[in-house]
Amino acid sequence: MTRLMNTVAILALGAALAFGAGTAMAAGKERARDLGVPFVGTPGPNNAITDVAGVEVGYSTIIEGEGKTEVGKGPIRTGVTAILPRGKTFGPTFAGWYTHNGNGEMTGTTWIDESGFLEGPVMITNTHSVGVVRDAVITWQAKHDLVGPTENNLYWLLPVVAETWDGILNDINGMHVKPEHVYQALDSAASGPIAEGNVGGGTGMNLFRFKGGTGTASRKLPADNGGYTVGVLVQGNFGRREDLMIAGVPVGTEIQDLLPDYSWNRKKTEIKDVLSDAEKEQGSIIVVVATDAPLLSQQLRRLAKRVTIGIGRVGGFGGNGSGDIFVAFSTANPQAYSRGGNTKLEMMSNDDMDPIIKATAYATEEAIINAMVAAETMKGRDDNTTFALPHDRVKELMKKYGRSTQQ
Numbered sequence: 001m002t003r004l005m006n007t008v009a010i011l012a013l014g015a016a017l018a019f020g021a022g023t024a025m026a027a028g029k030e031r032a033r034d035l036g037v038p039f040v041g042t043p044g045p046n047n048a049i050t051d052v053a054g055v056e057v058g059y060s061t062i063i064e065g066e067g068k069t070e071v072g073k074g075p076i077r078t079g080v081t082a083i084l085p086r087g088k089t090f091g092p093t094f095a096g097w098y099t100h101n102g103n104g105e106m107t108g109t110t111w112i113d114e115s116g117f118l119e120g121p122v123m124i125t126n127t128h129s130v131g132v133v134r135d136a137v138i139t140w141q142a143k144h145d146l147v148g149p150t151e152n153n154l155y156w157l158l159p160v161v162a163e164t165w166d167g168i169l170n171d172i173n174g175m176h177v178k179p180e181h182v183y184q185a186l187d188s189a190a191s192g193p194i195a196e197g198n199v200g201g202g203t204g205m206n207l208f209r210f211k212g213g214t215g216t217a218s219r220k221l222p223a224d225n226g227g228y229t230v231g232v233l234v235q236g237n238f239g240r241r242e243d244l245m246i247a248g249v250p251v252g253t254e255i256q257d258l259l260p261d262y263s264w265n266r267k268k269t270e271i272k273d274v275l276s277d278a279e280k281e282q283g284s285i286i287v288v289v290a291t292d293a294p295l296l297s298q299q300l301r302r303l304a305k306r307v308t309i310g311i312g313r314v315g316g317f318g319g320n321g322s323g324d325i326f327v328a329f330s331t332a333n334p335q336a337y338s339r340g341g342n343t344k345l346e347m348m349s350n351d352d353m354d355p356i357i358k359a360t361a362y363a364t365e366e367a368i369i370n371a372m373v374a375a376e377t378m379k380g381r382d383d384n385t386t387f388a389l390p391h392d393r394v395k396e397l398m399k400k401y402g403r404s405t406q407q
Contacts, residue, residue, distance in 0.1 A: 031196075032369040035394045036404035037247050041362045044218040046193045047370075049083065049231030051218040052290040054331050056084040057233065058189030059200030059214075060181040069171050069381040077170040077380045080133060080177060081124040081200035081214060082185040083233060083288050085329050090146040092117040092337035095329040096301030100308045104284045104323015107134055108160035116297030117337055118329045120146065120159055121186065122288050124201035124235045127165040129177035134161045136182035149339050162325055164237035164284040166204030168262065169380025197374030201235050204380060206283065207372050208239035208252055208315065209260055211386045215371025219359035226348070228293040230356055232307075232363040236371045238283035238322050243315035246369055246394065249401045252315065255393060263382040284323035285311065287364055293356050294332035294346040304328040306357045310364025328360075 031047070033039065044051025059081055065074030085093045095118035097109050107130060112118060120141055125133045137159040141147055147155040166172055185200065194216060198204075202213030218231040241259065244252030287307045295303065304326040311324065318324050333345050348356075377388045398404035 030373060030391055032366060032373045033405070035373065035391055036398040036406035037369060037394070038403055038405050039247065039362060039366045041219045041359060044220045044229050044231070047218055048194050048216040049218065049233040049288065049290050050191045050194055051220070052229050052231040052292050052331055054086045055231060055290050056087045056189035056191050057194045058082045058185045058187065059195065060184035061199050061203050062176055062181060063203065066379065067383065071171060072174045074171050074174065074176070075381045076174065076176045077204035077378060078126045078129070078166055078172070078176060079200045079203040080181050080185040081202065081235065082189050083122040084186070084189045085118060085121070085290065085331060086334070087191070088144065088146070088189070090148050091334060092119040093329040093331055094295065094297045094300060094333060094336060095327060096297045096299070096304050097325070097327040098301055098304035098307070100311070100324035100326070101318035101320070101322045102325070103321055104163060104286075104325050105130055106160060106162040106286070106325045106327065108158040109327070111158045112160070112297075112327070118160060118327070119148070120157060122327060123159065123161045123182070123185070124286050125161065125163055125177055126170065126172055126201065126204065127163040128172050128175065130161050130163050132175070132177055132179065133182050134159045136179035137161070137186070139179065140183055140186050160327065162286040164201070164205055164235050164286055164323065166237070168206065168384055169204040169378055169386065171381050196370055198376055198378060202371065204378070205235060205237035206260070206386045207236045207368065207375075208244040209241040209386070210258070210372055210389045211375035211378055212236045213371050213375045215367040215369070215374065217363040217366035217370055219363045221355050221359060225355040226293060226352070228291060228356060230293075230359040230363055231290045232360065232367045233288045234364065234367045234371060235286045236368050238285050238316055238324070243317070245313065245315045247398070247403050249397050249403055251394060251397055254397055255390065258387040258390065260387070261385040263384055283321070285316065285368070287326040289326065289328035289360055290331065291328070291356065292331050294348050295330045296345070296347055299348065299350065299353065300328040300330060302353070303357065303360050306360045307364050309361035311368070313361070313365040314368050
């Protein structure tokens with residue numbers, strides 16, 4: 001029976017273990033700052049996208065089975081992530097999006113370009129489940145009357161659904177994400193601290209050939225810069241080991257072991273064949289940026305572009321096979337959306353955007369590393385195994401390079 005878990009999911013090397021933890025971060029679970037990693041900027045109280053008031057996040061995590069892949073049966077290592085800009089209300093937000101490299105998908109972006117608004121949640125899942133998630137969001141919004149003013153009960157919706165590919169660990173062609181998983185993620189969405197790592201759409205993802213997944217971070221600007229908050233959530237699934245940088249420390253070149261154990265590599269006899277897998281930049285990243293700063297759609301597109309700076313700071317470069325797609329929204333101007341009549345808006349001057357641009361880059365950087373720190377070693381389809389980033393070695397490397405915040 002499929003297990004729905006709004007949870008942090010850990011898959012040990014010998015068996016699948018899953019336990020519920022709600023949307024909250026597991027008590028005592030280390031994050032990147034706990035390893036002595038020095039990040040730029042001041043985070044909000046939860047260091048999460050939910051530090052932007054009104055934003056809610058929910059997950060559905062599906063982990064089932066082990067061993068040899070039987071398409072349609074498993075093993076399953078996947079899920080759904082839901083980000084609700086104004087919680088469970090109909091409240092379109094100004095939005096903008098950007099793609100750094102387009103080997104990926106985010107539905108609904110044409111209407112964001114045209115209208116300037118995001119009219120519902122942002123959903124993230126695996127590559128082959130975009131369709132079912134999109135359709136289920138329409139059903140969920142209609143059921144909860146989150147479709148805005150209508151005439152004769154007629155409405156239309158263009159949900160925003162993004163993806164990264166989890167086919168190394170998950171039976172992705174088994175189409176295991178069902179509408180009920182989408183409803184689980186949406187219904188469970190909440191504010192406050194949120195889980196990271198092997199959760200939601202990030203369950204089966206990898207980062208720099210370590211285990212990856214879902215990560216989040218935020219920045220609180222000082223009062224003289226408006227006191228605004230920027231929050232970021234990432235679904236990270238990209239990177240070559242040798243490129244990984246954490247706060248300027250070449251962690252990827254320092255940690256050359258703990259490479260993934262994939263079934264196809266076990267069949268290779270020449271070391272050059274095994275190494276060739278590591279030479280290509282593989283995977284994708286979806287990034288959602290939220291802010292309470294009064295930015296309009298074109299300004300939010302500018303903000304989405306700056307996500308690339310944060311990705312570059314950790315060693316990503318948007319390789320040919322990578323889908324790097326970002327969306328940014330603002331919870332300011334709550335009365336801006338209208339089906340008729342004029343509205344009055346507040347808008348930040350472009351000249352004042354530099355602090356919020358920097359905050360976006362820095363929060364993106366930290367969210368990616370948080371995803372790696374939270375992720376646990378996972379064994380998936382065909383016993384493919386991706387190993388967790390070793391916390392103790394990261395701590396030592398921060399000290400070795402004189403970067404640690406700890407004595």
